Amino acid sequence: MKTLQLKDCNLLVIGLGLIGGSLAKDCVERKVFNKVIGYSRKSETMAKAKELGLINDFEADLETAVSQSDVIFISVPILTTEKIIAAIAPYLKTETILTDGGSSKESIVESARQFLSTTQFENFVPGHPIAGAENSGVHAARANLYQNQKIILTPEDETNKTAISIVKAMWQAVGGQVDLMSPQRHDSVLAATSHLPHLLAFNLVDSLAKNSDYKDIFNYAAGGFRDFTRIAASDPVMWHDIFQANQKSVLTALDQFLSELHRLRDAVEKSDGDYMKKVFMDAKVARDHFSKILEARNSGCSEE
Amino acid sequence: MKTLQLKDCNLLVIGLGLIGGSLAKDCVERKVFNKVIGYSRKSETMAKAKELGLINDFEADLETAVSQSDVIFISVPILTTEKIIAAIAPYLKTETILTDGGSSKESIVESARQFLSTTQFENFVPGHPIAGAENSGVHAARANLYQNQKIILTPEDETNKTAISIVKAMWQAVGGQVDLMSPQRHDSVLAATSHLPHLLAFNLVDSLAKNSDYKDIFNYAAGGFRDFTRIAASDPVMWHDIFQANQKSVLTALDQFLSELHRLRDAVEKSDGDYMKKVFMDAKVARDHFSKILEARNSGCSEE
Numbered sequence: 001m002k003t004l005q006l007k008d009c010n011l012l013v014i015g016l017g018l019i020g021g022s023l024a025k026d027c028v029e030r031k032v033f034n035k036v037i038g039y040s041r042k043s044e045t046m047a048k049a050k051e052l053g054l055i056n057d058f059e060a061d062l063e064t065a066v067s068q069s070d071v072i073f074i075s076v077p078i079l080t081t082e083k084i085i086a087a088i089a090p091y092l093k094t095e096t097i098l099t100d101g102g103s104s105k106e107s108i109v110e111s112a113r114q115f116l117s118t119t120q121f122e123n124f125v126p127g128h129p130i131a132g133a134e135n136s137g138v139h140a141a142r143a144n145l146y147q148n149q150k151i152i153l154t155p156e157d158e159t160n161k162t163a164i165s166i167v168k169a170m171w172q173a174v175g176g177q178v179d180l181m182s183p184q185r186h187d188s189v190l191a192a193t194s195h196l197p198h199l200l201a202f203n204l205v206d207s208l209a210k211n212s213d214y215k216d217i218f219n220y221a222a223g224g225f226r227d228f229t230r231i232a233a234s235d236p237v238m239w240h241d242i243f244q245a246n247q248k249s250v251l252t253a254l255d256q257f258l259s260e261l262h263r264l265r266d267a268v269e270k271s272d273g274d275y276m277k278k279v280f281m282d283a284k285v286a287r288d289h290f291s292k293i294l295e296a297r298n299s300g301c302s303e304e
Numbered sequence: 305m306k307t308l309q310l311k312d313c314n315l316l317v318i319g320l321g322l323i324g325g326s327l328a329k330d331c332v333e334r335k336v337f338n339k340v341i342g343y344s345r346k347s348e349t350m351a352k353a354k355e356l357g358l359i360n361d362f363e364a365d366l367e368t369a370v371s372q373s374d375v376i377f378i379s380v381p382i383l384t385t386e387k388i389i390a391a392i393a394p395y396l397k398t399e400t401i402l403t404d405g406g407s408s409k410e411s412i413v414e415s416a417r418q419f420l421s422t423t424q425f426e427n428f429v430p431g432h433p434i435a436g437a438e439n440s441g442v443h444a445a446r447a448n449l450y451q452n453q454k455i456i457l458t459p460e461d462e463t464n465k466t467a468i469s470i471v472k473a474m475w476q477a478v479g480g481q482v483d484l485m486s487p488q489r490h491d492s493v494l495a496a497t498s499h500l501p502h503l504l505a506f507n508l509v510d511s512l513a514k515n516s517d518y519k520d521i522f523n524y525a526a527g528g529f530r531d532f533t534r535i536a537a538s539d540p541v542m543w544h545d546i547f548q549a550n551q552k553s554v555l556t557a558l559d560q561f562l563s564e565l566h567r568l569r570d571a572v573e574k575s576d577g578d579y580m581k582k583v584f585m586d587a588k589v590a591r592d593h594f595s596k597i598l599e600a601r602n603s604g605c606s607e608e
Contacts (some may be wrong), residue, residue, distance in 0.1 A: 130526045150524055185520070192512055193525035197532040199568065200504055202587040207564040208496055209590035216489070218594045220454055221497035222434045224538075226598060227531040228501040233591040234528075236584035243572050243580060254569055258562075260511040264503065265558055268547050276547055280540035283506040286513035287537040290522045294530060 006169055010035045012069035014062075014084060016049040018133060019101045020075030021141025025054045026174035029143060039065045040138075048138050063091050071166060074100040078241040082111040094119040097163045099127045099170075103190060103238075104246035105154045105183035118158075125167040126154045126183060128190070129176060134233040147175035148297050154183040177297075191249035196257060198239055199250065201232040310473055314339045316373035318366075318388060320353040322437060323405045324379030325445025329358045330478035333447060343369045344442075352442050367395050375470060378404040382545040386415040398423040401467045403431045403474075407494060407542075408550035409458045409487035426464045429471040430487065431457045432494070433480060438537040451479035452601050458487040481601075495553035500561060502543055503554065505536040 011033040013020045020038075027036050038055035039062060040046050046058035059065035066072065066088050074081050081102050092098065094117065102108045105126050112124045131149040133140065151171040155164050168178045181189075208217050243250055267275040315337040317324045324342075331340050342359035343366060344350050350362035363369035370376065370392050378385050385406050396402065398421070406412050409430050416428050435453040437444065455475040459468050472482045485493075512521050547554055571579040 130524055133527065149526065152524065179524075189517060189520050189524050192515065192517070192521050193529045197508065197529055199572075200508065200565070201532060202584050203565050203568050204501065204504065204561060205587040205591050205594075206583045207561050209586055210564075211496065211560075213493060213496070214590075216493050217496050218590070218597055220434055220456065220483075220493050221594065222453065223437065224535040225497045225501055226594075227534050228505060229591055229594070230531050231528045232587045233595065234584075234588070236581055236588055239584050240577055240580050244575055244577065247572060247575065251569070251573060254572070256515075257508060257511050258565070258569070260514075261504070261507050261562070264507050265555070265562070268503075268551060268554060268558070271548055271551065273544055273548065276544045277540055279510045280506050280538075280543050282513055283509040283536045284538070284540055286518075286522070287509050287533055290509075290525065290530075290533070291537065293522055 006032050006071075006166065006173065007034060009033050009070035009166075010037060010068055011170070012037045012039060012059075012065050012072045013055065014039045014065075014072065014074045015076035015080075016040045016045050016054060016138050016141070017075065017136050018140040018145070019129060019131075020073060021049060021052075021054045021138050022131075022143070022145035023073060023075070023101075023129075023174060024049070025052075025141055025143050026146065027170070028053060028056055030173060032170065032173040033071070037065055037069060045138050049141075052138070052141070054138070054141050062088065066092060066096070069096060071097045071170065072099070074098070074102075077235075077238045078102045078104055078108065078245045080241070081108060082115075085112050086115040089115045089117070089120065092116070092120055095123065097123050097125065097166050099125045099153075099167045101127060101129055102245070103128055103194065103242050105186045107245040109154065109156065109183050122158050122160045123163045125159060125163050127167060127171075128152045128154070128186065129171070130194075134230055136235040136238065144175065146171065149176055150297075151176035151178045152186050153178060153180050154186050155180060187246050187249040188252070191246055191253040195242055195246055195250045196253045198231050198234060199243065199254065200257075201229050202239070205229050205232040310336050310375075310470065310477065311338060313337050313374035313470075314341060314372055315474070316341045316343060316363075316369050316376045317359065318343045318369075318376065318378045319380035319384075320344045320349050320358060320442050320445070321379065322440050322444040322449070323433060323435075324377060325353060325356075325358045325442050326435075326447070326449035327377060327379070327405075327433075327478060328353070329356075329445055329447050330450065331474070332357060332360055334477060336474065336477040337375070341369055341373060349442050353445075356442065356445070358442070358445050366392065370396060370400070373400060375401045375474065376403070378402070378406075381539075381542045382406045382408055382412065382549045384545070385412060386419075389416050390419040393419045393421070393424065396420070396424055399427065401427050401429065401470050403429045403457075403471045405431060405433055406549070407432055407498065407546050409490045411549040413458065413460065413487050422462075426462050427467045429457055429459055429463060429467050431455060431471060431475075432490065433475065434498075438534050440539040440542065448479065450475065453480055454601075455480035455482045456490050457482060457484050458490050459484065491550050491553040492556070495550055495557040499546055499550055499554045500557045502535050502538060503547065503558065504561075505533050506543070509533050509536040
């Protein structure tokens with residue numbers, strides 16, 4: 001690496017959707033890097049990203065793009081991330097810092113270990129910004145997406161400390177709060193807070209859409225349903241990849257949920273009011289507590 | 305009934321929480337009735353409602369309150385609604401129009417038929433405004449809650465047509481879009497769009513709160529989780545009553561959901577990408593369609 005200063009480095013963002021495009025936009029606007037280069041497999045996406053001011057420049061040849069870059073951020077669906085790591089490995093300079101934004105970390109670390117050389121792997125800092133929305137694509141990219149949001153990095157024992165610092169500095173420069181944890185812990189926490197809710201929302205909406213009362217159901221649904229099912233509008237391919245990649249932790253979280261749900265179903269069937277009230281009350285207390293965590297985070301205070 | 309004009313009638317609102325308080329507030333501000341009287345079992349709630357301008361006056365004695373009123377709206381948890389119908393039946397004038405805001409209709413119709421005289425029952429118009437929020441109580445009441453929202457009335461064959469018109473006019477006066485359907489259809493549609501999502505949200509949050517990773521789970525949850533679980537902060541007693549009252553339809557909707565969820569679980573376990581993608585894609589299409597319905601409704605256009 002030429003230097004430890006981000007402003008002397010070139011950032012390459014591979015994948016210019018909501019996650020990559022929003023990081024790129026903040027980095028361009030805040031002049032975090034010397035240059036932000038965009039790469040997408042679609043040339044119209046790169047042109048649009050340039051037009052929208054998300055990137056300083058784009059490069060349609062991946063090898064050329066990689067060779068010009070000091071820091072590379074991959075933000076494409078997980079299975080494609082693994083393919084890109086394999087594709088760039090032959091010409092990735094050992095000093096280039098590689099990071100990603102995938103929602104599942106164990107499988108990506110495993111692929112990176114398989115495809116990268118030992119030295120390349122030391123400069124790979126797996127990451128995941130806990131931010132996002134149901135919209136996707138280059139038009140969804142926006143400024144300040146990461147302000148006060150959690151960014152999880154999951155380095156391994158051998159990961160280069162300088163590489164971790166650089167990736168951390170990049171996220172802090174766009175307002176993120178960076179935490180480190182193991183890929184296993186990340187995958188288990190995210191399975192519970194993000195992957196399982198998405199699976200339930202997809203399942204509920206699909207199950208209702210198969211119903212013969214389909215039209216009435218959506219016609220008489222209100223705000224609670226709108227919020228609850230918003231994430232069912234998320235990108236199907238991205239989520240397919242997440243459930244493939246984080247299969248083990250998702251199944252663990254889902255099975256725990258199912259076991260509790262069957263118990264609650266029995267309580268409804270048996271009119272067991274005490275059990276129902278306890279579940280609803282405990283849930284309300286926990287959800288109200290979560291609201292306070294979110295409020296503190298959004299006001300910029302840290303909560304411990 | 306003295307007249308068909310709402311402005312010559314007195315409205316009594318029994319229960320001054322989000323639903324009752326918001327209706328009362330709009331009726332006071334828009335001068336829909338001659339007078340809006342509030343009743344609550346707690347005197348401090350009635351005083352607060354008067355102070356907040358939700359009601360013109362309050363009356364701590366239920367019999368006196370009922371005797372002064374031409375239209376009565378009951379907005380308390382369902383099991384309490386049934387108790388109130390039983391309590392006021394002995395002194396409810398046969399010409400007084402009675403309606404309610406309960407989220408489950410079959411059980412309320414059954415109770416009303418049991419406790420009211422034939423003539424009283426003819427003036428009972430069961431209703432349910434499809435509006436609400438996770439907040440509850442007198443402080444949650446707000447203006448324009450019902451603007452462009454669906455209001456379902458579920459009259460029986462013998463229900464007095466004038467009574468239906470009066471209740472319809474009341475909801476239209478506060479911006480609601482009134483539709484009529486059978487109690488059975490209401491309960492089945494609401495089980496799918498509202499009761500089941502609430503059950504899932506309560507179950508998910510309670511299930512996560514029992515996890516040893518509790519703290520991390522909430523600490524690393526983001527916007528999707530916030531929206532998905534918002535309804536888990538809803539009033540436990542109100543929801544307990546709904547699941548008791550609408551048990552049959554809730555179990556039907558839940559069992560259909562569970563059957564689909566077990567199938568999706570198998571697809572995750574077997575890495576059946578095609579099945580997952582189909583479910584996610586169908587859900588996304590349906591959810592995007594629902595967004596358009598909501599947009600049309602909120603812009604004031606009707607959609608058919």
